[in-house]
Amino acid sequence: MNHNEIIDLILSSVEKLPEQPVTSITYGAHIVAVESHKMGLATWASGKHPVSAKNLPAPDKVGSAQELAQLIYDDNPLKSSLGVAALNSLLPDPEPEDIADINAGDLIMDLGKGKNVVVVGHFPFVERMQGCFNNFKIFEKKPQFGDLKAELMPEYLPAADVVAITATTISNKSLATILSGCSAAATKLIVGPSTPVSPIMFELGFKYVAGTIVKDKKVVRQGIVEGLAFKQIQGVRHVILQN
Numbered sequence: 001m002n003h004n005e006i007i008d009l010i011l012s013s014v015e016k017l018p019e020q021p022v023t024s025i026t027y028g029a030h031i032v033a034v035e036s037h038k039m040g041l042a043t044w045a046s047g048k049h050p051v052s053a054k055n056l057p058a059p060d061k062v063g064s065a066q067e068l069a070q071l072i073y074d075d076n077p078l079k080s081s082l083g084v085a086a087l088n089s090l091l092p093d094p095e096p097e098d099i100a101d102i103n104a105g106d107l108i109m110d111l112g113k114g115k116n117v118v119v120v121g122h123f124p125f126v127e128r129m130q131g132c133f134n135n136f137k138i139f140e141k142k143p144q145f146g147d148l149k150a151e152l153m154p155e156y157l158p159a160a161d162v163v164a165i166t167a168t169t170i171s172n173k174s175l176a177t178i179l180s181g182c183s184a185a186a187t188k189l190i191v192g193p194s195t196p197v198s199p200i201m202f203e204l205g206f207k208y209v210a211g212t213i214v215k216d217k218k219v220v221r222q223g224i225v226e227g228l229a230f231k232q233i234q235g236v237r238h239v240i241l242q243n
Helices: 003-011 065-073 077-090 104-111 124-128 150-159 175-181 199-204 217-225
Strands: 024-027 031-035 039-043 116-120 135-140 162-166 187-191 208-214 236-242
Touching (some): 003 065, 024 217, 104 208, 116 150, 162 175, 199 236
Parallel strands (some): 162 187
Antiparallel strands (some): 024 031, 208 236
16 A cells, blocks of 8 residues: 555545534644544654644634544645544544553563564653564664664564554655565554554554543643643553454
8 A cells, every 4th residue: 555545544434424623723842632523642743843833723724623634645744643633533432342451562562572573663662672572673763872764674674573653654654665564474563642543554454553542631731732742641541452
């Protein structure tokens, strides 16, 4: 699949849902939240933080959440991130029996024992993973200490047994390329607040879909307005769907 085909598939998960007005958009330095059916989140797909939202629309300037979600196609990664948050605001919460009771970091630790592991995106949990696997590589567009540049992924992806991919790759247009570089036998996870928590993601080859459900909108709004990074945001529940 190319990138637009991936977006077509993801958006198909909400195309038959009732139209929902956007009631609120909350812009922060690292996170954006859109409220319609519920509150949906996304991490800004930008290497520069804090992000300026001055050229992004206000709630009274947009139509339905379905219309706003169409911004996922936009070449501007900030507008695309806003579209992802709108999409996530429309998705129904998963049934309790469909949720795995484990966080993404622990899941990767379990899956990666004795194996070659690649993580795309510098998540907070990667700090405790060094030395835990047969081989471990972290790739970032803006590498931190110990990370490799994203351009080097094609060299390592084919040999990876476990690949955990940040959902911001939906907004920065790199997801299709990353998936095409993975072995068909690799166990693939999509991870982070931008993740569409929907079984539709299984159709892209993901075994696990690790995202977020907002439990306390007021607390989340406050954290976003204060400019907190996602790991500091309270009022959310981390959930994992397993195929």
